[in-house]
Amino acid sequence: MKKVFLGLLTISMFTACGSEQQSDNEKSGTTDSGVVDKIQEGMNEAIDTLQRKGGKLADTLKKKVVEPVKEDVKKAGERIKEAVKDAKKNIE
16 A cells, blocks of 8 residues: 555656756755645645555455355354364263
């Protein structure tokens, strides 16, 4: 997830910098506030996208992985309890 975020952040920075024409001030090291605004907008979009995708991913994992595993563990626990009861009966 961090790699995706960093990739989107890097792309947004290159896009923002590439769309602006470099002036003499920018070549000397000073930045235009428009570039900073575009970078910030790109970061905000990336964060929003990751939050939406992360929520969907969490829901999918819960539905497809966590819930079935819980059911399997519950069934296994019941089988173990039955086996313990049978073992106790056989011992007595």
